[in-house]
Amino acid sequence: MKVLSLNLGSAVAVPYTQQPDGLTGIDKRPVDGPVRVFAPGPKGTGASGMTGDAVCHTRHHGGDDQAVYAYAREDLDEWERDLGRPLRSGVFGENLTVSGLDVSGARVGERWRVGPEVVLQVTSPRIPCGTFQGHMGEPQWVKRFTAKGAPGAYLRVLTPGEIRPGDAVEVIHRPGHDVTVALVFRALMVERALLPRLLEAGEDLPAEEREVVRKYRERQAP
Numbered sequence: 001m002k003v004l005s006l007n008l009g010s011a012v013a014v015p016y017t018q019q020p021d022g023l024t025g026i027d028k029r030p031v032d033g034p035v036r037v038f039a040p041g042p043k044g045t046g047a048s049g050m051t052g053d054a055v056c057h058t059r060h061h062g063g064d065d066q067a068v069y070a071y072a073r074e075d076l077d078e079w080e081r082d083l084g085r086p087l088r089s090g091v092f093g094e095n096l097t098v099s100g101l102d103v104s105g106a107r108v109g110e111r112w113r114v115g116p117e118v119v120l121q122v123t124s125p126r127i128p129c130g131t132f133q134g135h136m137g138e139p140q141w142v143k144r145f146t147a148k149g150a151p152g153a154y155l156r157v158l159t160p161g162e163i164r165p166g167d168a169v170e171v172i173h174r175p176g177h178d179v180t181v182a183l184v185f186r187a188l189m190v191e192r193a194l195l196p197r198l199l200e201a202g203e204d205l206p207a208e209e210r211e212v213v214r215k216y217r218e219r220q221a222p
Contacts, residue, residue, distance in 0.1 A: 001169040003114060004073050005030045005097040007090030008053040016134020025054030026135050028090035030097075034162040037118050039064050043208075049157045050095050064156050065123045065206040070096040071152035072103040079148075083138065093132065094152060101169055104150045104182040109175040109204025111158065115167035119159035123206050125151035125185035151185045177201050184209060192216060 007028035017024045031052070040046030042063050047055035049067025071094035076087050089097035096114075110122040128151075133141040145151070179201040187194035188209070195216045198205055205213075 001100040001171075002098065003096055003163060003165055003167045003169060004099045005089035006033050006035050006050075006163065006165055007031070007095055007097060008035070008050060009090075009093070011054040011056050014131075014134065017131045018129070019057055019131075021056070023056040024131050024135070025056050026093040026131055028053070028093055028095065030089055030165075033164040035164075036160070036162050037068065037114075037120075037157055038160040039157045040067055048095070053095060065208065066154040067157045068096060068120060068155040069094045069126060069152060070098055070101075070103050070120075070155060072101060072150075073097050073099045075104070075150045075152070078150075091136075092152065093126075093135070096163075098169055101171075103153050104180070104185070106153055106171075106181050107175050107177065108179045108181065108184060108198075108201040109173075109177075110171060111173040112155070113168075113170045113172050115161070115163045117159060117161035118157070118163050119172070120155040121158050121204075122181060123154045123156050123204075124209055125181045125188070126154060127151070127185075127188065146185075146189050149182055149186060151181065153181045175201070175204060179205070188212065 008031050009025035009028040011023045011025050013022045036051040038049055040049045044058055047058050047062040055062035071092050080087050106122045112120045128142045128145045177200045195213045198213055
């Protein structure tokens with residue numbers, strides 16, 4: 001299990017974003033590294049946890065629970081076959097393109113050591129949006145990405161430090177529950193009846209997802 005590519009994005013004006021200023025940092029590009037990784041602060045004020053990476057709209061993106069986004073190269077390879085075109089590392093907006101790791105199958109709260117010092121913790125899935133669809137240029141992309149069920153994982157930074165392409169990734173803690181990133185994604189996107197199951201992750205489940213579950217249970221109450 002290792003980091004194949006470190007990917008950073010710059011703020012660029014594009015015609016397809018839903019944001020009034022037209023800016024997005026979704027188009028991440030591989031860099032040589034090293035790159036310093038850190039906890040950026042809460043959503044709304046904190047942006048990316050990767051030095052040199054742009055997060056343009058902190059109301060919806062970035063912050064401690066979405067400090068780093070990881071995607072598996074194996075899933076990108078499957079998308080290459082589905083779409084019939086090459087997909088470079090970083091094209092999904094991921095900061096870390098990793099190999100040998102089932103990213104969407106990771107459990108919420110799982111901890112990874114990346115390189116000799118950095119420790120990251122799995123928090124939640126990536127939710128596709130109109131900007132992602134415009135960036136990919138594929139018809140019904142949000143629907144197709146959702147149906148695939150391989151969203152990749154957001155991570156919080158527990159121990160900051162530097163990481164490099166080629167660094168080993170080691171799972172150093174796996175929680176006892178079975179709430180995976182893929183399960184959270186399915187519950188949020190296609191099968192809301194699964195939402196109460198997410199609470200099995202306890203405090204490892206980010207506050208944003210816990211609030212979604214709370215509102216769902218309120219609506220279901222007699």
